[in-house]
Amino acid sequence: MANNRINVGILFGGKSAEHEISLRSAKNVIEALDTSRFYPVLIGITKQGKWLYDEASELILGEGENLSLNIDSSEVALVPNSGGQIHYVANGKWAEKVDVVFPILHGPMGEDGATQGLLKLANVPFVGCDVLGSAVGMDKDVMKRILRDAGLPIGKYIALRSHEVRPTFAEISTELGIPCFVKPANLGSSVGINRADTEDEYNRALDEAFAFDRKIVIEEFVDGREIECAILGNEEPKASVPGEISFSANFYSYEAKYLDDKGYRIDIPAKITEEQIKEVQDIAVRTFQVLECEGFSRVDVFLTKEGRILVNEINTIPGFTKISMYPKLWEASGVLYTDLISQLIDLGIARHEKVSGLRTSI
Incomplete structure (x- = not known):
């Protein structure tokens, strides 16, 4: 710690399949951090x-x-x-003390409440959702x-656990329609997600999703923006x-998001009516509150043809990252990347101070 600045523990990497994405996000945050305060x-x-x-x-x-961790x-x-x-x-010697932690961890063991619980046990403020909001936000079924x-409003879906009998392609066709989407219940960044138009694609999609999670969701195809x-x-x-994401592939895959800069187009602000903008914002805020979230989140919705x-x-x-949707949406709303990071850190500290002031016994 220097010049009475706040020590911010930047926590990144992790055990999930989204490890590399976390490294990219962390590198951008570190470079943009307001070092006059932090x-x-x-x-x-x-x-x-x-x-x-x-x-x-x-x-x-x-x-x-080409990012990696220095394992030495x-x-x-x-x-x-x-x-x-x-x-x-x-x-066992003491290392640096952190005043607040910014967990830039995506997926299981980072975004699902596990890390947030550890930080609460350590009695240290942290950025983002608390344990409950993190856990329910990670599990697509819950x-x-x-x-x-x-x-x-949500689309039709069913949840399936690895020990349960798999519904046939014909049963899914009747219940949800074809095409459908198959996803691990607890993962993000489009990892393990597949669109299924045929029986073979459906069976392969189930196998891949179950390789990442013991529970998966099968969702109806929503023809919308x-x-x-x-x-x-x-x-x-x-x-x-x-903002709006449109893409050249048949869905916004991991490859389209991170490997093919020509695989998608972003329009910020989205080209929708003022009434639709207000409705999207209202639904997004309500989603955030209903799921007991705090700090920050990104809510994704479909706008159907109807x-x-x-x-x-x-x-x-x-x-x-600087080019990720969350920072870009706030930049278009008048909050620059460095200021956004500072606000998130301040929100984490403010919540911790309020919680610390609560009584813990009668």
Whole structure:
């Protein structure tokens, strides 16, 4: 810590299939952090789950797309109820103390409430949703059930666990229609997602989705435009201008998102009416609140040809590179990338202070 700046633990990498995406997001955040207020403390998590710390801040190696963790860095651990104190595993000595943590982790073991629970046990403020919002936002089945019960519009779907009898292609065709989409219930960034138009594609999609998760969702095809809206805030969240994703492939795949810069087009703001903008924003804020989210999230919806808006999903730690939708939506709404990062850190600290003031006993 220097000049009384706030030590921000940038937590990135992780064990999920979205490890590399996390590295890209973290590199951008580190480069854009307002260093007049914040001092970055880099903590990288390997695919094996080890927490690494490098005092020289050289945890992310490589340029452009070729990013990796410096595995020669020291392994550290976060101490429960320490208020952000971390220590070296090898000798137990204290390392840097973090005043607040920005977890830039996508997918299971990072975005699903597990890391958030650990940070709460350590009694350290952190950016983004709390345990509950993170957990329900990660599980597409639980998320959709809560949205449905709250009266929010969603598409038809079924959930399937690995030990259950798989519905036949004919049964899915009758219940949901063809094509359909098959997805792991607890993953993001379009990893493990496939569109199925034929029986062979359907069976292969089931196998691939179950390779990533014990529970999957099979969703109806919604013939509509994909609109995204960024949410920012705690008790009184605000919505950005909506944006639209259109793509050349038959769906917005992992390859289209991250490997083919010509595979999609982004329109910010989305080319929709003022009434539709207001409806998207209202539904996005309500989705955020119904799912008990805080800090930030991105809500993705479909706008059908009939003008209906259906909630597709929420992303509680959306991609955070400078060209990712969440920062771009806020930039179009008047909040620049560095200021957005600062606001998120402030929101995490403010929530922690309010929670710390609550009584814990009678």
